[in-house]
Amino acid sequence: xKLYDLIWLIPILPLLGAIINGLVSNRLxxxxxxxxxxxxxxxGLAWILGWAAIVQWVLELGIHHTHVVRLFTWINGGSLRIxxxxxxxxxxxxxxxxxxxxxxxxxxVTFVGFLIHVYSVGYMHDESDxxxxxYFSYLNLFMFSMLVLVLGSNLVVLFVGWEGVGLCSYLxxxxxxxKDWCAAAGMKAFIVNRIGDWGFxxxxxxxxxxxxTLEFTEFFATAAAHPEHYATxxxxxxLLLFVGAIGKSAQIPLFVWLPDAMAGPTPVSALIHAAxxxxxxxxxxxxxxxxxxxxxxxxxxxxxxxxxxxxxAATIGLVQNDIKKVLAYSTVSQLGYMFLGAGVGAFVAAxxxxxxxxxxxxxxxxxxxxxxxxxxxxxxxxxxxxLKRYMPTTYWTFLAATLAISGIPIFAGFFSKxxxxxxxxxxxxxGLNGFGSTYYxxxxxGLAGAVxxxxxxxxxxxxxxxxxxxxxxxxxxxxxxxxxxxTMPLVVLGVLSIFxxxxxxxxxxxxxxxxxxxxxxxxxxxxxxxxxxxxxxHVSHHAVSLGLEWGLVFLSVAAAGLGIWVANRFYMGxxxxxxxxxxxxxxxxxxxxxLNKYWVDEIYGATVIAGxxxxxxxxxxxxARVVDGAVNGTALATVGSSFISGIFDLRVVDGLVxxxxxxxxxxxxxxxxxxxxxTQGYAMVMVFGAAVLLGIFYLAxx
Amino acid sequence: xxxxxxYVALSLILFCLGLVGVMVRRNFITVxxxxxxxxxxxxxxxxxxxxxxxDLEGQVLAIFVITIxxxxxxxxLGLIIAxxxxxxxxxxxxxxxxxx
Numbered sequence: 001x002k003l004y005d006l007i008w009l010i011p012i013l014p015l016l017g018a019i020i021n022g023l024v025s026n027r028l029x030x031x032x033x034x035x036x037x038x039x040x041x042x043x044g045l046a047w048i049l050g051w052a053a054i055v056q057w058v059l060e061l062g063i064h065h066t067h068v069v070r071l072f073t074w075i076n077g078g079s080l081r082i083x084x085x086x087x088x089x090x091x092x093x094x095x096x097x098x099x100x101x102x103x104x105x106x107x108x109v110t111f112v113g114f115l116i117h118v119y120s121v122g123y124m125h126d127e128s129d130x131x132x133x134x135y136f137s138y139l140n141l142f143m144f145s146m147l148v149l150v151l152g153s154n155l156v157v158l159f160v161g162w163e164g165v166g167l168c169s170y171l172x173x174x175x176x177x178x179k180d181w182c183a184a185a186g187m188k189a190f191i192v193n194r195i196g197d198w199g200f201x202x203x204x205x206x207x208x209x210x211x212x213t214l215e216f217t218e219f220f221a222t223a224a225a226h227p228e229h230y231a232t233x234x235x236x237x238x239l240l241l242f243v244g245a246i247g248k249s250a251q252i253p254l255f256v257w258l259p260d261a262m263a264g265p266t267p268v269s270a271l272i273h274a275a276x277x278x279x280x281x282x283x284x285x286x287x288x289x290x291x292x293x294x295x296x297x298x299x300x301x302x303x304x305x306x307x308x309x310x311x312x313a314a315t316i317g318l319v320q321n322d323i324k325k326v327l328a329y330s331t332v333s334q335l336g337y338m339f340l341g342a343g344v345g346a347f348v349a350a351x352x353x354x355x356x357x358x359x360x361x362x363x364x365x366x367x368x369x370x371x372x373x374x375x376x377x378x379x380x381x382x383x384x385x386x387l388k389r390y391m392p393t394t395y396w397t398f399l400a401a402t403l404a405i406s407g408i409p410i411f412a413g414f415f416s417k418x419x420x421x422x423x424x425x426x427x428x429x430x431g432l433n434g435f436g437s438t439y440y441x442x443x444x445x446g447l448a449g450a451v452x453x454x455x456x457x458x459x460x461x462x463x464x465x466x467x468x469x470x471x472x473x474x475x476x477x478x479x480x481x482x483x484x485x486x487t488m489p490l491v492v493l494g495v496l497s498i499f500x501x502x503x504x505x506x507x508x509x510x511x512x513x514x515x516x517x518x519x520x521x522x523x524x525x526x527x528x529x530x531x532x533x534x535x536x537x538h539v540s541h542h543a544v545s546l547g548l549e550w551g552l553v554f555l556s557v558a559a560a561g562l563g564i565w566v567a568n569r570f571y572m573g574x575x576x577x578x579x580x581x582x583x584x585x586x587x588x589x590x591x592x593x594x595l596n597k598y599w600v601d602e603i604y605g606a607t608v609i610a611g612x613x614x615x616x617x618x619x620x621x622x623x624a625r626v627v628d629g630a631v632n633g634t635a636l637a638t639v640g641s642s643f644i645s646g647i648f649d650l651r652v653v654d655g656l657v658x659x660x661x662x663x664x665x666x667x668x669x670x671x672x673x674x675x676x677x678x679t680q681g682y683a684m685v686m687v688f689g690a691a692v693l694l695g696i697f698y699l700a701x702x
Numbered sequence: 703x704x705x706x707x708x709y710v711a712l713s714l715i716l717f718c719l720g721l722v723g724v725m726v727r728r729n730f731i732t733v734x735x736x737x738x739x740x741x742x743x744x745x746x747x748x749x750x751x752x753x754x755x756x757d758l759e760g761q762v763l764a765i766f767v768i769t770i771x772x773x774x775x776x777x778x779l780g781l782i783i784a785x786x787x788x789x790x791x792x793x794x795x796x797x798x799x800x801x802x
Contacts, residue, residue: 076753077758077761078756078757078758677797677798677799678794678795678798679794679797680724680725680726680733680794680795683724683725684725687721687725
């Protein structure tokens with residue numbers, strides 16, 4: 001038995017942990033060490049098995065071999081007539097596939113997920129035993145869903161994981177469900193995601209109607225072989241898939257759920273923002289890159305949504321005061337970069353940014369959790385400051401991750417973000433699909449976003465860790481470094497934030513393209529499409545000269561430096577906070593606009609939500625007026641006719657009626673014993689009656 | 703080999719569990735859940751035969767049943783809320799104004 005045939009076990013292991021913790025530990029209230037051993041075994045074994053299977057797959061089959069493990073036929077629904085008039089079997093398998101993109105995702109999802117499990121052991125130790133078990137059971141379930149999502153070999157299995165992460169995010173965001181706003185945040189995430197899921201479901205149906213199969217390898221090959229024939233279909237499917245990605249990856253206009261998602265425990269935010277959930281949208285777009293590359297329209301939409309989200313979310317992040325909210329908007333913004341990368345055809349760079357983002361964002365969130373832990377639950381950066389002295393490990397790891405997200409050379413985020421920006425510029429210069437000027441604009445937005453990113457991240461660092469503590473003396477006594485289980489994952493992720501980007505050195509700048517390991521690893525995912533498209537890709541590749549590319553590198557480093565310099569001027573030294581205060585007063589309208597997140601939530605509240613409520617009220621009133629009116633009218637008519645018949649009764653058949661009345665009275669007295677008003681008694685009578693009837697029918701057959 | 707008989711047997715077991723739940727549980731919410739169980743037993747039956755006969759109609763009917771079940775759940779939960787507002791309880795046997 002080869003390990004790569006066992007890839008179905010990778011999601012099953014955390015599922016087992018979830019089942020044990022959810023059904024046994026939670027019920028019996030088992031002690032914390034038992035619970036976290038089960039959970040750590042579930043995610044840890046998945047990590048070991050995942051890496052071992054990937055290594056064996058690379059060594060024995062090679063990265064060009066897509067390894068599909070088909071478990072069993074899951075949905076067998078006869079055959080349907082599809083668009084081209086032929087009959088296609090509805091035969092959907094529960095099957096998993098290992099290729100380079102899913103291997104990369106499995107590698108870091110299991111690894112980062114395991115680190116977050118370890119961190120949670122320390123972070124959640126104040127919870128009650130049962131809440132602890134519930135928490136770890138959800139966390140394991142999250143890993144299971146995400147692994148099903150990345151390993152699935154067809155759109156339906158992917159959709160199972162897709163819905164699974166949606167469910168788990170709902171459960172974990174609403175983990176403190178006793179608080180109303182936490183429960184509401186959970187519901188918000190779920191409902192907003194459902195809007196995206198609607199698009200994704202339609203995309204699945206459309207894919208089946210066009211290709212007659214949902215297996216990735218099969219319909220990608222078909223589409224790549226006949227690019228012209230499937231161009232229109234690819235636009236439709238691509239846009240619908242992207243609706244799903246918008247919901248899951250929190251892009252404009254469905255990004256409103258992610259900042260609220262910090263209602264859950266902090267490690268959960270790390271899990272949602274770094275390893276699972278939001279990266280699912282990017283993964284899916286990269287997975288379906290063949291479909292997107294067939295359609296210039298879909299690519300342009302992806303790039304525009306990504307680029308605009310990157311800058312809009314970054315501007316909101318500038319003025320937020322909640323440490324986790326700033327990080328949440330930075331995630332939305334970074335996801336925008338990933339989609340910008342995908343939209344300009346740099347799918348490898350998009351996945352590379354997912355990878356490095358997983359390292360530094362997990363580190364940032366876990367670091368912020370450590371800070372919040374030390375400040376006894378305080379999340380407002382205005383009440384922090386000077387924490388560097390009390391928690392050095394947290395500070396240095398947080399700083400490393402901040403340098404990474406800002407795009408300082410050598411640090412992980414630099415390589416991936418720079419590659420996305422370079423590819424966006426290249427798309428502009430090469431006039432990709434004839435939309436050159438749009439792509440130039442998006443590149444510029446991305447560059448401006450990089451300045452803002454560096455600014456708000458260093459604002460966070462300076463406000464939290466430098467200067468004097470502003471939370472009062474009482475809180476200052478409680479400041480302490482976090483326990484070992486929390487700092488250890490921080491150190492690992494901090495180191496990865498520094499060196500993790502070295503897998504994707506832009507080797508072509510030095511004349512050694514083979515240095516870019518990740519590009520080589522992911523190359524099999526980009527199926528070649530036709531001949532014409534390939535040549536076009538070649539032309540655009542040389543649109544930018546080597547010197548200009550070096551210039552772009554220095555430009556983005558300068559952008560990051562500018563952001564850091566401004567943050568330093570604003571939030572360091574004796575006059576810290578004075579300058580931004582003045583700016584906020586001077587441009588109070590802009591400040592309010594940003595602080596209130598462009599009032600997007602309020603706009604949705606006034607339009608979509610109020611509209612739904614109004615419609616419901618309209619239906620209710622229809623019910624109250626029309627239906628109830630009819631009923632009342634009938635009643636009135638009955639009263640009238642009763643009155644007439646009452647006179648008739650009195651005058652003509654009084655005696656007879658009295659006789660009937662008496663007999664009914666007597667009968668009712670008997671029947672009243674049956675009418676006890678006990679609902680289940682009625683149900684019982686019904687069931688026995690049905691049984692007797694069945695018996696009679698059965699006997700009547702003989 | 704799993705045959706239609708197995709599905710039908712499972713469906714029977716589920717149906718009986720649901721039936722017993724409806725008849726003996728006091729909690730309205732549990733009764734509603736048991737009712738769902740019965741729905742799904744029926745669904746399973748439909749799908750088993752649809753699978754056996756290679757005919758999609760049974761599965762389509764099952765989807766309709768699911769839709770109806772959703773509406774039923776909404777109404778049932780509405781009743782529960784009404785009961786809670788009226789009596790401050792979810793116990794079915796306390797809804798007994800008709801008992802004299």
